[in-house]
Amino acid sequence: MDQEAADKENISKEELAKRPIRSFVLRQGRLTHGQQRALDELMPVFGVPYAPALIDLNALFGRDTSLKVLEIGFGMGDSTAKIAQTQPERDFLGVEVHAPGVGSLLKQIGELELKNLRIVQHDAVEVLKHMIPDASLDGVHIFFPDPWHKKRHHKRRLIQAEFVKLLCSKLKAGAYLHVATDWQEYAEWVLDVLQQEPLLENTAQDYAPKPDYRPLTKFENRGIKLGHGVWDIIFRRK
Numbered sequence: 001m002d003q004e005a006a007d008k009e010n011i012s013k014e015e016l017a018k019r020p021i022r023s024f025v026l027r028q029g030r031l032t033h034g035q036q037r038a039l040d041e042l043m044p045v046f047g048v049p050y051a052p053a054l055i056d057l058n059a060l061f062g063r064d065t066s067l068k069v070l071e072i073g074f075g076m077g078d079s080t081a082k083i084a085q086t087q088p089e090r091d092f093l094g095v096e097v098h099a100p101g102v103g104s105l106l107k108q109i110g111e112l113e114l115k116n117l118r119i120v121q122h123d124a125v126e127v128l129k130h131m132i133p134d135a136s137l138d139g140v141h142i143f144f145p146d147p148w149h150k151k152r153h154h155k156r157r158l159i160q161a162e163f164v165k166l167l168c169s170k171l172k173a174g175a176y177l178h179v180a181t182d183w184q185e186y187a188e189w190v191l192d193v194l195q196q197e198p199l200l201e202n203t204a205q206d207y208a209p210k211p212d213y214r215p216l217t218k219f220e221n222r223g224i225k226l227g228h229g230v231w232d233i234i235f236r237r238k
C-alpha cells in the first residue's frame with residue numbers, strides 16, 4: 001500500500017486501496033483571480049460536464065468536416081491553445097483534472113477567441129470509456145505525461161497496455177497517437193507498450209522527429225539548452 005499517495009490526498013490507506021489506480025494525484029492548487037474568473041464565466045460555455053453518456057463530437061463543435069483531436073493532461077494548456085490557434089480547421093477536446101490548468105486554458109480560449117477547443121475536467125480514462133464514441137477520433141495528444149519515476153509507482157503511468165487498447169477502440173483507422181516525454185526511461189516504456197499493440201504501427205523507425213504542430217514549451221527549451229532530451233513517439237491506428 002502506498003502511504004505517500006494516501007498522505008498526499010489526505011485519505012485513509014483503506015479508502016485508497018478500494019479505488020482504481022490513477023495516473024494523477026489531485027492537489028488543491030491555488031487559483032489565480034484570472035483562472036477563477038475564467039472558470040466561472042467560460043466553463044459554462046466551453047466546458048463539457050463529465051457524464052457517463054456518449055458525446056456527439058460533430059454536434060459539440062457544430063461541424064462534421066473537421067478532424068477531431070483529443071488531448072489528455074494538458075496541464076496549463078499553453079501548447080493546447082497554440083495548437084488550436086494554428087489549426088483552426090481541426091477541433092480539439094482537452095481533458096485535465098487540475099483546476100488551475102483548466103482555468104488557465106479557459107482564459108486563453110477567451111483571450112484568443114478560440115472556437116475549436118472544448119474542455120472536460122475529469123479523469124481521461126473515464127472520459128474515454130464513457131464519453132468518447134468508438135472510432136470517433138482522428139488524433140490523440142499526450143504531452144509530457146507524469147513519468148512516475150519510482151518503480152513502485154510505475155503502475156500509475158498512464159500509458160499501459162490496457163489503456164492503449166481502450167485508446168485504439170476510440171481511434172479511426174489511420175488516426176494518430178502522439179506521446180512526447182522528456183524522461184528517457186518512460187520514452188522506452190511507451191515505445192515498448194505501443195509496439196506491442198497489434199492495432200498500432202509506428203510512423204518512424206523508433207522515435208519520431210518533433211512535428212511542427214507541437215510547440216516547444218518553455219520548460220523544454222530550458223532542458224534542451226542543458227542538453228536534456230525530448231522524445232516524440234507517433235503511432236498510427238491500422
Ligand SMILES: C[S@@+](CC[C@H](N)C(=O)[O-])C[C@H]1O[C@@H](n2cnc3c(N)ncnc32)[C@H](O)[C@@H]1O
Pocket residue numbers: 023024072073074075076077079095096097098101122123124125142143144145146158217
Ligand atoms: C506533467 S503534466 C504535463 C502537462 C502538459 N501536457 C505539458 O506538456 O505541460 C501531466 C498532466 O496530466 C494530467 N493528468 C494525469 N493523468 C490524468 C488523467 N487520467 N486524466 C486527466 N488528466 C491527467 C495531470 O493533472 C497533469 O496536469
